[in-house]
Structure formats: C-alpha cells, structure tokens
Amino acid sequence: MTSNQFSRRHVLGAGAALAVTSLAGCAGMGAGPSIGRVVVVGGGFGGATAARYLRMWGGNIDVTLVERNASFVSCPISNLVLGGHKQMADITRGYDGLRAVGIKVVQGEVTAIDAAAKKVRLAGGGELAYDRLVVSPGIDFMFDQVGGLQAAVDSGRIAHSWKAGPQTVALRRQIESMPDGGVFAISIPKVPYRCPPGPYERACMVASYLKEAKPKSKVLVLDANPEIQSKKALFEKAFDQHYKGLLEYRPNAELKEVAGTVAKLEFEDVKADVLNVIPPQRAGDLARTAGLVNVNNRWAGVNWLTMESTAVAGVHVLGDATFPAPAMPKSGHMANQHAKVAAAAIIQLLKGEAVNATPVMVNTCYSFVTARDVVHVSSVHQYDVADKTLKTVPGSGGVSAAANQVEGRYALSWADNIWADALAL
Ligand SMILES: Cc1cc2nc3c(=O)[nH]c(=O)nc-3n(C[C@H](O)[C@H](O)[C@H](O)COP(=O)(O)OP(=O)(O)OC[C@H]3O[C@@H](n4cnc5c(N)ncnc54)[C@H](O)[C@@H]3O)c2cc1C
Numbered sequence: 001m002t003s004n005q006f007s008r009r010h011v012l013g014a015g016a017a018l019a020v021t022s023l024a025g026c027a028g029m030g031a032g033p034s035i036g037r038v039v040v041v042g043g044g045f046g047g048a049t050a051a052r053y054l055r056m057w058g059g060n061i062d063v064t065l066v067e068r069n070a071s072f073v074s075c076p077i078s079n080l081v082l083g084g085h086k087q088m089a090d091i092t093r094g095y096d097g098l099r100a101v102g103i104k105v106v107q108g109e110v111t112a113i114d115a116a117a118k119k120v121r122l123a124g125g126g127e128l129a130y131d132r133l134v135v136s137p138g139i140d141f142m143f144d145q146v147g148g149l150q151a152a153v154d155s156g157r158i159a160h161s162w163k164a165g166p167q168t169v170a171l172r173r174q175i176e177s178m179p180d181g182g183v184f185a186i187s188i189p190k191v192p193y194r195c196p197p198g199p200y201e202r203a204c205m206v207a208s209y210l211k212e213a214k215p216k217s218k219v220l221v222l223d224a225n226p227e228i229q230s231k232k233a234l235f236e237k238a239f240d241q242h243y244k245g246l247l248e249y250r251p252n253a254e255l256k257e258v259a260g261t262v263a264k265l266e267f268e269d270v271k272a273d274v275l276n277v278i279p280p281q282r283a284g285d286l287a288r289t290a291g292l293v294n295v296n297n298r299w300a301g302v303n304w305l306t307m308e309s310t311a312v313a314g315v316h317v318l319g320d321a322t323f324p325a326p327a328m329p330k331s332g333h334m335a336n337q338h339a340k341v342a343a344a345a346i347i348q349l350l351k352g353e354a355v356n357a358t359p360v361m362v363n364t365c366y367s368f369v370t371a372r373d374v375v376h377v378s379s380v381h382q383y384d385v386a387d388k389t390l391k392t393v394p395g396s397g398g399v400s401a402a403a404n405q406v407e408g409r410y411a412l413s414w415a416d417n418i419w420a421d422a423l424a425l
Pocket of ligand 1: 067069078202318321367
C-alpha cells in the first residue's frame with residue numbers, strides 16, 4: 001500500500017477500514033479461483049466505489065460494472081461550473097482506472113432484475129448472471145408533484161441540473177445568457193433530497209458570478225422548507241456578507257406549478273429570467289421497477305450491516321436510493337461509505353464468513369460560499385446493535401467555525417481524492 005493510498009483510505013474510509021480489518025491480509029488481486037460473480041449497477045459514487053473495493057479487498061471476485069454513461073460526471077464541484085469557476089472537464093473522469101484493476105465495465109442500461117434467477121437484463125437484450133448484485137442507481141425525479149415541470153424540463157426551458165452532465169451545461173448557458181438586471185430563481189424541494197447543502201451552495205455560486213458579471217441581477221432562493229437545511233448559520237452569514245441586496249432567501253415557498261419561467265407558489269407567482277427547479281426526488285427508477293422501494297413508496301430499505309435490501313434477497317442497495325439512517329445525508333461521501341461496508345460484507349458472505357457486527361461510516365460535505373471560501377459539515381455514524389441502525393456518535397462531527405480559504409483547498413482535494421478512490425485513478 002502506498003502512502004497515498006493510505007491517506008485516501010484514512011480520510012475517506014475510516015469506518016469501512018474498521019469494517020474490514022479481518023480482510024487486511026487478503027488483498028491479492030486475482031489470486032486463486034473466483035469466489036463469485038458480482039454485478040454492480042450504476043457507476044456513480046456508490047457503484048464505482050463498490051466495484052473498486054470488491055476487487056481490491058476480494059481480489060478473485062468477478063466484478064462487472066454496468067453504467068449507462070460513458071464517463072463519470074461529478075455533482076460535487078458542479079456548482080462551481082455554474083458559477084464559472086470550473087469547467088465540465090474538471091468534473092469529468094473516465095472508467096479506465098476500474099478497467100485496469102480487472103473490472104469489466106459495460107456501458108449500458110439495466111432494465112430489469114430477475115432476483116429468483118439471479119440475473120440482470122440489459123437494454124440491448126443481453127443478460128448478466130450474478131451471485132450478489134449491487135444497485136446504486138442514484139435518484140430520479142417526482143415530476144408529477146409540480147405541474148408543468150416534466151414538459152418544461154423535456155423542452156429544455158427549465159434545467160434541474162441535479163444530475164451533473166448535459167443539465168449542468170444547459171443551466172450554465174441560461175445563466176450566461178441572462179440579462180444584467182435579470183432574476184435567477186432556484187426552487188428547493190422539501191427534504192429529503194440529494195445533498196442537503198447543495199442548493200444553498202448553488203445559490204452562492206450563481207450569486208458570485210452575477211455579482212461580478214451582471215451586478216444589477218437578483219438571486220431568489222425559493223425554499224419549500226421552513227429554513228435552510230444544512231449549515232444554516234454559515235449560509236445566512238454568507239448571504240449577508242457577500243450577497244446582500246443581490247440574494248434573497250424565502251422560506252416556506254413550495255413550488256406548485258411552472259408556466260414558462262414563472263414559478264407558481266401557493267400564494268404568489270414569481271417571474272424569473274432563469275428558473276432552476278430542483279424537483280422532489282425518490283430512489284432511481286431501477287430500484288422501483290425491481291421492487292426494492294419499500295419505504296414511503298420512495299426509498300429502498302437496507303440492512304445496515306450488509307447494505308442488503310430488506311425487500312429483495314441477494315441485492316445490495318447503496319447511496320441516495322436508500323432510506324437513510326437517522327441524520328444520515330444523501331451525499332457522495334456517504335455513498336462511498338455504503339459501498340465499502342457492502343463490499344466488505346459481500347466478500348465475507350461469499351466466503352461464508354461472519355460480517356462485521358459494528359460498522360462505522362463517516363461523512364464530510366464541503367460547500368463553497370464564494371469561489372474560494374468554504375464551510376463544512378461532518379458526522380460519524382456507528383451501528384447500534386439494539387436498534388439495528390446507524391446512529392451519530394455523540395460529540396462527533398460538527399461544522400466550520402467560519403468560512404475560510406484553507407477549507408477551500410481541502411474541498412478541492414476531497415473531490416480529487418474521492419474520485420480517485422471510487423474510480424481507481
Ligand atoms: C449540485 C450537487 C452538489 C453536490 N455536492 C456534494 C458534495 O460536495 N459532497 C458530497 O458528498 N455529495 C454531494 N452531492 C451529492 C452526490 O452527488 C450524491 O449523493 C451521489 O452522487 C450519490 O451517489 P449514488 O451512487 O447514489 O448516485 P449517483 O452518483 O447519481 O450514481 C448513479 C449512477 O447510476 C447510473 N444508473 C442509474 N440507473 C441505471 C441503470 N438502470 N443502468 C445503468 N446505469 C444506471 C447513473 O447513470 C449514475 O451514473 C451533490 C449533489 C448535487 C446535485
């Protein structure tokens with residue numbers, strides 16, 4: 001293990017490293033006969049990490065990763081693209097690192113899971129057999145909750161940009177085309193949604209661009225929630241300190257309908273030049289069609305010792321698609337931790353060994369409030385044997401005392417490290 005690998009695992013996988021101490025001596029790649037076939041669906045934060053760690057810790061496991069996109073495009077740091085501080089190339093990475101460590105990477109769409117026959121079906125008609133399946137499909141949107149939204153997104157009039165890629169490019173173009181003196185409105189859905197601080201970071205990033213490039217403009221934050229959902233005091237301070245007169249925050253402003261770029265709230269209509277709607281969310285489509293969604297008709301329940309679905313045996317669900325443990329955010333960092341617990345447990349299950357009885361997971365989310373100043377929130381989550389869930393460890397975690405530029409550097413390093421960790425870069 002190089003010191004670089006050590007520091008990555010140290011930073012990103014403290015809990016999972018604990019979870020696999022019994023595997024420390026078996027990291028040889030490809031030695032001996034295969035102990036099993038694992039198919040991983042979704043090459044985002046959860047799936048890519050799981051594929052990589054199954055190979056790294058399990059060695060002689062056949063791992064196939066199925067991902068619909070040709071490249072990995074990161075949501076973390078994508079708000080900086082919207083602010084003009086980073087380019088798409090800065091948040092885009094390839095899957096060659098995973099191929100190089102012996103993972104079969106298939107670009108394709110999984111359309112169905114046959115859990116009885118232990119097979120997944122691909123859009124092109126092929127099938128892949130598995131002994132254990134990992135599903136990390138991220139989120140999909142509940143467009144039906146906001147009148148007119150599906151058509152507006154389909155036509156390109158409104159971009160959600162809550163999945164990074166073409167949507168990020170589309171929203172950046174709209175912001176660049178906005179007139180000086182125009183209104184950028186961002187609509188935030190009620191929790192739970194992917195990345196609790198993400199919308200407030202986005203508001204700051206767009207405001208940072210407009211402050212320089214189109215200073216007569218306005219940013220309206222229309223929040224369906226009664227207050228800022230993460231790092232509240234720090235975002236309030238940033239709004240006041242850097243964007244006073246430019247950015248306006250409105251709580252309890254749930255979006256009911258869109259008409260053109262008019263946001264129709266319960267008691268008023270808000271006319272915007274650019275309307276960015278973050279739609280209400282649920283587990284990704286595949287989780288739903290495969291019968292994995294069993295909590296609130298929205299999320300996939302899991303056994304936190306193994307990340308195995310509580311609905312379908314032999315299928316492990318990771319990341320944003322899961323019904324979270326108390327105070328557990330839907331984040332890339334958390335998906336990375338789910339993946340490591342799942343990878344360790346799958347290897348142990350394939351070997352007929354006992355799984356770790358007390359997994360620990362950690363999370364850190366950085367948010368840019370200016371192009372350089374950053375704030376963080378962190379937490380540690382430990383398995384509680386009595387309640388069979390992960391709970392935050394008393395006294396652990398917390399938030400920055402104040403926004404600062406040192407954390408600005410940490411945030412960019414965090415992104416580089418977690419992409420490298422997931423994609424074997
Ligand atoms: C603007 C923004 C900023 C964010 N910032 C941060 C941050 O700073 N830190 C942080 O930790 N998190 C951040 N997040 C959250 C983070 O992006 C998500 O929590 C993370 O991506 C979840 O990982 P996942 O594996 O569940 O889903 P994803 O990363 O979305 O991966 C799902 C993958 O599955 C693929 N897929 C889905 N269905 C199929 C199928 N049927 N067949 C084949 N492929 C399929 C998709 O193409 C996708 O690549 C941010 C999110 C946003 C929107």
